Amino acid sequence: MGTIRTEPTTALHVVAMPYPGRGHINPMMNLCKLMSFTKPDSLFTFVVTEEWHGFIGSETKNPANIRFATIPNCIPSELGRAKDFPGFLKAVATKMEAPFEQLLNRLELPVDVIIADTYLDWVVRVGNRKNIPVASFWPMSATVFSVFHHFELLEQNGHFPVELSERGEERVDYIPGIPPTRLVDFPTVFQGSGRKTLSRALEAVSLVSKAQYLLFTSVYDLEAQVIDALKPKFPFPVYSVGPTIPYFELKDHSSVISSNHNVPAYIEWLNCQPKGSVLYVSMGSFLSVSSSQLDEIAAGIHNSGVRFLWVSRGETTLFEDGCGNMGLVVPWCDQLRVLGHPAVGGFWTHCGWNSTLEAVFAGVPMLTSPIFWDQIPDSKIIVDDWKIGWRVKREVGSENLVTREEIAKLVKSFMDAENSEAKELRKRAKELQETCSAAIAKGGSSYTNLDSFIRDISQGQAK
Known part of the structure; x- marks a missing residue:
């Protein structure tokens, strides 16, 4: 792995808005840490609900340039999420936008970019209203993103809706960049009660086109074909910056x-x-x-x-x-x-x-x-x-x-x-x-992509 480098550049203020779930907050925080090591004179405002701040606020020692900001507990608690997932998704989609925008209005420093979980599609609207570039941060595989992005192809080919017990072994071979895949291997939101949440996922992915960047937590070399097939679909940079896991902390902890x-x-x-x-x-x-x-x-x-x-x-x-x-x-x-x-x-x-x-x-x-x-x-x-x-x-x-x-x-x-x-x-x-x-070493795909993204937002090159 290459050493993380620092270079004197102009300061940068990044607001990070993760979806309120452990599997979303962790990769967003890891990305912010990676960026902060790369650009130590930048400031990161990491936004979570008060409940989540209670969970994670004292868990790890963050770099000095990452600070927490909170919005009220406007969504169901963790327990509520497990009991009524569709209801939780609806609350996240409708209750967080106003307090987040109010928080932006209170920040002293101008915001150069908002990095937001793709599932918080309303952040794109807020960013566009306030003329702040938004980087949509996709916390799942690029393959799953592509499945949602090409959902109309499934409908056109008669593969949605289908009864999986009868046709689950049928293979879909027409989604660009994705190897032939059985219908039973698609996300559960295409199946049974999971369909209640499908519209949320489709809406979130469709709004990515209104953002200014798309960030994948994947490693380009692990999903090269699907990422290459997606890049031409967007009029802005698409960067794979993964793995957004805390590998940079391992040197402090011998196993x-x-x-x-x-x-x-x-x-x-x-x-x-x-x-x-x-x-x-x-x-x-x-x-x-x-x-x-x-x-x-x-x-x-x-x-x-x-x-x-x-x-x-x-x-x-x-x-x-x-x-x-x-x-x-x-x-x-x-x-x-x-x-x-x-x-x-x-x-x-x-x-x-x-x-x-x-x-x-x-x-x-x-x-x-x-x-x-x-x-x-x-x-x-x-x-x-x-x-x-x-x-x-x-x-x-x-x-x-x-x-x-x-x-x-x-x-x-x-x-x-x-x-x-x-x-x-x-x-x-x-x-x-x-x-x-190799991807995270100096000159590797993730190293280079992260560098390019930081350079883009530092120079205000969002289109």
């Missing part, structure tokens, strides 16, 4: 044995495990699988005889008899640090985009267990396009439980150092890791 007494207990445990022997398990921070499926997963992993580190949000009674010396269950961990630890040889993941990018960065193959939204196509990308993972469920969307016997067999094969198919996954994962490292 191996350290004399530092502040080493977390889970890292000390990993330090005692053989190389590549531990399966890291995390189901994400929002939705979870059913309790009956969770029981099967826990029993299956336990019965596989494979070492595991499991991040469990509240389900601490998963292993009532304890994990023995083969496993550890923790409520939270520094995921990127864990994935980069030599003892970790695989990742059971829900396939959120941030987690996917962290696994690629760390060179760790994945067992994919998607639940919702873009996790379904992410699983397809991991397994079919990148070939660095296996699916836990063979039939996507099936209501049938994956049994503990199936899970034990799968996990055992996946983590077997001598299994030829698993060996191929590991080899391919290391190749993609090198691709990712």
